Amino acid sequence: MLELHDVHTYYGLSHVLQGVSLSVEPGEVVLLCGRNGVGKTTTIKTVAGWVKPSSGTIRFDGSDLNGMASDRICRLGIGLVPEDRRIFPGLTVDENLRLGLLQSPRRSASESRKIMARVYDQFPQLQVRSQQMGTSLSGGEQQMLAIARVLVGAPRLLLIDEPTEGLAPIIVDEIFAIIERLKADGMPILLVEQNVHRALTVTTRFYALERGQVVMHGNAGSVQDREALDKIIVV
Numbered sequence: 001m002l003e004l005h006d007v008h009t010y011y012g013l014s015h016v017l018q019g020v021s022l023s024v025e026p027g028e029v030v031l032l033c034g035r036n037g038v039g040k041t042t043t044i045k046t047v048a049g050w051v052k053p054s055s056g057t058i059r060f061d062g063s064d065l066n067g068m069a070s071d072r073i074c075r076l077g078i079g080l081v082p083e084d085r086r087i088f089p090g091l092t093v094d095e096n097l098r099l100g101l102l103q104s105p106r107r108s109a110s111e112s113r114k115i116m117a118r119v120y121d122q123f124p125q126l127q128v129r130s131q132q133m134g135t136s137l138s139g140g141e142q143q144m145l146a147i148a149r150v151l152v153g154a155p156r157l158l159l160i161d162e163p164t165e166g167l168a169p170i171i172v173d174e175i176f177a178i179i180e181r182l183k184a185d186g187m188p189i190l191l192v193e194q195n196v197h198r199a200l201t202v203t204t205r206f207y208a209l210e211r212g213q214v215v216m217h218g219n220a221g222s223v224q225d226r227e228a229l230d231k232i233i234v235v
Contacts, residue, residue: 001026001188002047002078002157007056009039009046016042018212019056022190024157029179029189031199031220034209034233040192041083043209044159047190048080049073060157074103079155083162083192085146087134094130096149103153115152122181123148140171147178158182158189165194176202196233200226208232 002024009017016039024030032040045051047058049070058065065073074080088096097119101112120127123144129137134145143163150158160179164172172195179202182189193199200206200220208216208229216232218225 001061002190003057003059004043004047005057005059007043007046007053007058009042009051009053011042011051016212017046017053020209020212020214022207022214022217024188024190026188027183027186028204029183029191029202031196031203031206032190032192032209033194033196033199033206033229036194038209039212040209041161042212044080044161044190044192047073048078048159050080074153077154077156079103079150079153079158081146081150081158081160081163083165085142087137087142087145089133089135091134092131093126093134093137093145096134096145097126097152100149100152103155115154119148119152122151122178138171140167140174143167143171143175144178156188158187160189161192162194163191164198172198196229 005021007017007020008015020039020043032043034040042051046053047065049065049068053066060076060078063076088099097116101107125141126145126148129141134142137145163175167175176198179189179191183202191199191203203220206218206220206229207214210232216229218229
């Protein structure tokens, strides 16, 4: 469904991604892991069109994403949940969610209502706080809002960047439960997460990055692969 082949990305003169190749198949949750600063977030942003690759190919469900604007990539069905959540100040939870409807502007009003109702069913805490300002929510609730806002756009692939960073353990459990439910629903996900051991329990495969390169690709359910991963990164 998603395939990167030999992707190179620069920030100015800094060569961040140095030939990254990876794939996400339909229904898979794939972990992208590694130490801080190795290019995980840059990979996610490059797929979403927030950063332009200098070379290599990125394909999504048969479409070539190279050079495509981020809004068009979004409308193709790739939803990005960024690390900083980007909750809009001055807007309520409900208003933040409704912005997600703009990802599919041709949807009818009745379809939009059904989608909003479904998302509120998935995130009952957000429904309780629907008229509260989004930025007044706790960190965990803001993360739920960031995920829910993308789901309102009915994406076909999710990119999720560091969803549990800075959250209390009990909230981390809730976020991973959400990812588990999305996986059960067949949603393909490329997940960047520092809590590697926990992330491996909800993922299918993993890629480990070092200095902008994939240094290992393994099966999340393989004890041998997980032990090899422990030797590559600090987990």
